């Protein structure tokens with residue numbers, strides 16, 4: 001059994017605790033969070049040790065791996081300390097908001113045979129994964145375009161927005177990774193965005209809506225449509241379009257029941273509300289890949305370089321909004 005320390009007992013930390021204990025392959029050894037009540041409550045639920053200080057778990061020689069699900073600004077220091085102590089790392093997105101900090105972290109760890117997997121969970125969603133596998137198997141001939149729709153049900157609180165790094169680094173980062181998953185290297189980014197005159201987004205100098213167009217090194221196009229709010233739930237869809245047809249993955253509802261009556265036809269229940277409901281199978285599959293890659297002594301399918309490349313695309317989108325120009329990217 002892999003002994004795992006979890007850093008961060010917030011929204012996503014609680015999801016990962018469940019993936020770890022339900023994996024059957026790992027044991028939740030520690031939960032660390034400076035908010036003592038959060039750490040002790042989550043640790044108590046699963047019989048783990050807890051501490052306000054991640055260093056306690058990093059110093060524990062019996063810990064094999066750490067899962068970093070803490071606030072973004074803490075990721076790089078925790079990753080560096082864990083890798084240098086010989087731990088395998090699964091780190092939530094984004095690695096950090098600052099490219100210089102990301103590169104300094106890589107410099108500090110690259111000589112220590114780092115095993116770092118990035119938490120781009122959407123690569124592990126069964127539907128998106130199947131679309132990707134069928135594109136790669138040639139089911140739609142040559143891929144020409146990808147359309148990604150990604151809308152959150154409600155905007156984050158102002159306090160979160162203030163430290164999030166903005167929509168492109170915090171939210172679109174998943175879609176940039178999805179684009180890279182299908183297209184490989186992205187070489188052009190153009191973006192338009194709007195705060196919708198909403199004082200919350202205006203106050204944070206952030207966006208409520210964005211539309212982006214990406215182009216890959218071999219000419220495949222991708223559109224990304226983002227919104228921070230969506231009245232009908234967590235809108236997560238994609239379509240791959242190729243010479244021989246298309247493949248689509250749609251939204252999910254809790255059941256398959258459809259009602260027809262005088263006012264509506266084939267009416268379904270609401271779309272699954274947010275990431276916990278929509279992506280739970282993906283978080284579990286993500287953790288299974290983490291364990292499998294460690295066991296098989298190979299690189300994880302999504303790693304540090306993918307985390308960096310997604311941030312390169314976020315920086316390009318920010319520049320495109322500011323300049324109104326298409327931005328050419330290298331290392332995207």
Ligand SMILES: NC(=O)c1ccc[n+]([C@@H]2O[C@H](COP(=O)([O-])OP(=O)(O)OC[C@H]3O[C@@H](n4cnc5c(N)ncnc54)[C@H](O)[C@@H]3O)[C@@H](O)[C@H]2O)c1
Pocket residue numbers: 007008009010011012013032033034035038054069070071072074092093094119120121275
């Ligand atoms: N992949 C996904 O679907 C997904 C979803 C949500 C959040 N995230 C990412 O996960 C991270 C956490 O987001 P969240 O929504 O859970 O935030 P959150 O605010 O709910 O929880 C973060 C927790 O980290 C704790 N923390 C702060 N410093 C720490 C430290 N040094 N060591 C240990 N814990 C520390 C905080 O006290 C807090 O309890 C962010 O980087 C976010 O971008 C990913």
